Amino acid sequence: MSGIDRVNIRPGLRVFIVLKSDQRSGILTEGIVKDILTRSAVHPHGIKVRLQNGLVGRVKEIKS
Numbered sequence: 001m002s003g004i005d006r007v008n009i010r011p012g013l014r015v016f017i018v019l020k021s022d023q024r025s026g027i028l029t030e031g032i033v034k035d036i037l038t039r040s041a042v043h044p045h046g047i048k049v050r051l052q053n054g055l056v057g058r059v060k061e062i063k064s
Contacts, residue, residue, distance in 0.1 A: 003046040003059025009036055017049060017057035028060055 001008055003015065016028040031051030038047045046058030 001062040001064065003062060004042055004044060006036065006038060006041050006043075006047050008062060009033060009047050009049065009059055011035070014063040015049065015051075015059045016061040016063065017051065017055070018046070018060050019055060019057040022057075029055060029057060030063070031055060033059075 003009060011033050013033045015033055016030050018026060019029055031053055033049045034052045035050040036047060037049060037056065046060055048056065048058050050056050
């Protein structure tokens with residue numbers, strides 16, 4: 001599942017995000033969603049979230 005639709009993402013979900021500093025390299029960081037920061041229903045670069053460890057980035061993949 002991709003992370004561009006807000007309805008697919010909820011707190012407690014395990015996801016892979018790309019941090020702002022890793023956008024060029026595309027390195028993904030795994031974590032659990034704490035807060036959803038993007039207000040729109042869809043975002044082409046991924047919904048922005050805050051993980052439980054405090055890192056902020058855009059969801060690229062939802063781990064099933």
